């Protein structure tokens with residue numbers, strides 16, 4: 001049997017249309033949607049993402065403010081750059097690309113982002129809200145993984161609520177940006193949830209966890225980590241990994257964390273890389289950027305901070 005392929009590009013196209021309409025509506029109402037990215041150094045996956053965001057912002061006619069800093073930048077200078085973006089009226093959303101160099105404390109930088117402009121929900125206030133099940137913004141990568149799952153369940157006629165209630169969701173990788181938010185979203189859906197990190201691999205217990213998964217979300221940044229021996233035939237596999245693999249002519253090819261051919265031959269459904277979670281992530285980020293524009297304009301008008309749940313966005 002061969003798995004159903006979950007088409008991230010098609011899903012992203014549909015989402016993009018509704019985000020474009022929301023941005024247009026905001027423009028008519030006088031709210032400014034603008035995205036700023038902060039990239040320190042020039043890592044493969046950050047650079048790939050930045051290119052996509054630049055293109056998407058241009059497609060959606062959203063102002064884009066890229067900020068590039070050298071890998072040697074000091075933490076103070078990085079925090080100053082973020083403070084400048086906090087104060088910039090044309091910037092509604094700020095994305096600090098990860099990973100940051102080892103000499104910089106991610107927590108200190110994230111804490112310096114204006115919580116209303118924090119479209120990846122990395123500020124403690126927003127991360128806390130997410131963990132409590134009352135998010136201001138749902139971080140784009142985890143949101144995309146569940147958006148794809150939800151749409152796939154709709155397409156096969158499975159009731160979402162019933163599916164999650166009876167499922168074990170296993171999340172491989174527990175970064176604050178991807179793995180932990182995915183765990184929160186799985187908990188919100190009242191699934192049974194397991195979270196594993198590198199120690200599961202080091203102690204030889206990774207497969208013991210992943211083979212039990214009804215939904216396997218993999219976000220470790222390790223190409224080929226998940227093979228056929230790690231999955232069951234009922235699994236729905238969401239591959240978040242974005243990794244370079246040297247291809248012919250010295251050009252890098254993009255691969256996920258899952259050995260696609262081997263795993264697709266066994267499981268129920270799978271997202272490819274490229275063409276899976278990635279294309280939805282950037283559209284979701286622009287969705288959050290639009291939500292931020294609306295929240296900022298409400299704050300300007302009456303000092304109030306709106307919650308995402310009260311916004312009419314897709």
Ligand SMILES: NC(=O)C1=CN([C@@H]2O[C@H](COP(=O)(O)OP(=O)(O)OC[C@H]3O[C@@H](n4cnc5c(N)ncnc54)[C@H](OP(=O)(O)O)[C@@H]3O)[C@@H](O)[C@H]2O)C=CC1
Nearest residue numbers: 045141173174175178197198201219220221241242278281
């Ligand atoms: N498709 C998309 O839209 C996006 C893709 N990505 C990609 O997703 C991947 C993960 O990103 P991110 O969460 O930021 O990465 P991080 O490096 O911040 O975190 C990786 C996590 O995976 C765990 N891990 C590492 N090796 C193993 C292993 N052998 N077995 C089990 N767990 C392991 C780490 O464990 P420990 O905590 O023990 O170190 C850590 O918790 C990357 O490839 C990144 O490029 C990221 C964002 C968006």
Ligand SMILES: Nc1nc(=O)c2c([nH]1)NC[C@@H]1CN(c3ccc(C(=O)N[C@@H](CCC(=O)O)C(=O)O)cc3)C=[N+]21
Nearest residue numbers: 045046048049096097098141242274275276278279281
């Ligand atoms: N704070 C933060 N948030 C992130 O979300 C984040 C980050 N830092 N650092 C870097 C990683 C990487 N990342 C990508 C997302 C989508 C594609 C993407 O859409 N890729 C296309 C590639 C298409 C192609 O070029 O062939 C795809 O998967 O189909 C790539 C890379 C987000 N990241």
